[in-house]
Amino acid sequence: MRLRTVFTDYGDSRAQMRIDGEWYTSAAFDVATLLMRPDWRTTSGVWVAGRIPQRVAPVVVAPAKIVCCGHNYRAHIEEMGHPTPQFPALFAKFADTLTAWDSDIALPGPAESVMLDWEAELAVVVGAELRGADRDTARAGIAGYTVANDFSVRTWQRRTPQWLQGKAFDATTPLGPELVTSEEIDPADGLRITCRVNGVEEQVGSTDDLVFDAPELLSYISAFTTLRPGDVVLTGTPGGVGSAHKPPRYLRGGDVVETEIEGIGVLRNRITVPSTH
């Protein structure tokens, strides 16, 4: 089953479900609102077939919690010469950071000084309330998976030991285009995750290479904070980011970044230079 959120022409948004190749529109505001219904996997809600004027939105529009994990792909950790972490390094993002799968990403300053980098990531969307959940409960509480790119402003990220400020620029984390539900796909089977910049493959990894996989991350996080339907967990990025190039290679205006996870979908984002005011 595939779910997505679309913006309507009324300044509103709606959750959609794909059935037999066609998108049906629900009365729910977004996928998160839909997931709050215990019977969301059924189609017993009000679903309307047919095209509506629309643009695909982030899978969830305003999650209360976005929790991100750094340093989580074994191959990347090894290439950097780091030891395998004992605990996941977690930071938060605000909902304002999210943007649609095809949104332009605005450089927040001159390209050379902000050092905007790419980070392809598997995103997990929570489908149940999880509090102190063990691994099996956490696994059962996963609604599904989608694609994210945790575009990072490296100069700001490195200003202090806390990464938040480099990871929380508004509208810099595309999320989507669709959620694939957990009974259809399992990242533990090894899904290919890639990031291409102007058509050149820069990152490649497999989702079975995570030190802390999705159920483990949700279980760990739920030990300190309650996860609820629509919350999002980003699982970290594989090797091949721009800052690991020698010399480093950062994004410039006009660059096109494609982030893909096998069986889930592709994000396509153009980097733009904001006009000065």
Add this chain to the structure above:
Amino acid sequence: MRLRTVFTDYGDSRAQMRIDGEWYTSAAFDVATLLMRPDWRTTSGVWVAGRIPQRVAPVVVAPAKIVCCGHNYRAHIEEMGHPTPQFPALFAKFADTLTAWDSDIALPGPAESVMLDWEAELAVVVGAELRGADRDTARAGIAGYTVANDFSVRTWQRRTPQWLQGKAFDATTPLGPELVTSEEIDPADGLRITCRVNGVEEQVGSTDDLVFDAPELLSYISAFTTLRPGDVVLTGTPGGVGSAHKPPRYLRGGDVVETEIEGIGVLRNRITVPSTH
């Protein structure tokens, strides 16, 4: 002017304003909702006098953004032998972290192993939309100030370089009891901030000792993410935390922590040992 939020007997909450020593109740869900009205400083909204069954809630109940600054009191930075930071070290909290001024704080495990510590903090509540705000605009966008304690689970905080997980346990950040509006009080005048544990003064500082003061922090944050009415910024803690004791001293069940800022108010929180299930 003083504002606060109270829980009602209907599982709901309401903003209140103190006028001539009496609390008047508004139709707004909480102080954040009230602050979204441009005319919130007037009493032209619907305000009802008289007692209602109530318990004081966190000043804002569900802010979209809580941004926290570490290492911000000069005296504390000097006593730790650190250089003055060039940029504020920022991390986020989730709204679920907030709790009322008099709430019990539950130890999330055996006291010796979790190492729960106190951190008295001046909290700033945003009163206008701020995006790329300069210092003067940021200052004008401050609704007011309240008191917080950023109780920190040091073992979790130190597991990785990112502090989030030690700072984001649900219901561990009391915020309140009241907001004092910015025309009544200015932390730059030097308000005494203290934390007492079982009556013993452990932390003492002055709010004019901040490296990055409230207008500066809001301006800096608004360069990467939009701040809106009801968002909260915690400004860091002065010297005297438990982990700086030799040997370190952490909180135990039954301890009572009082956090006070001159002219604003006092938080009073008892540390409890949760019953095992």
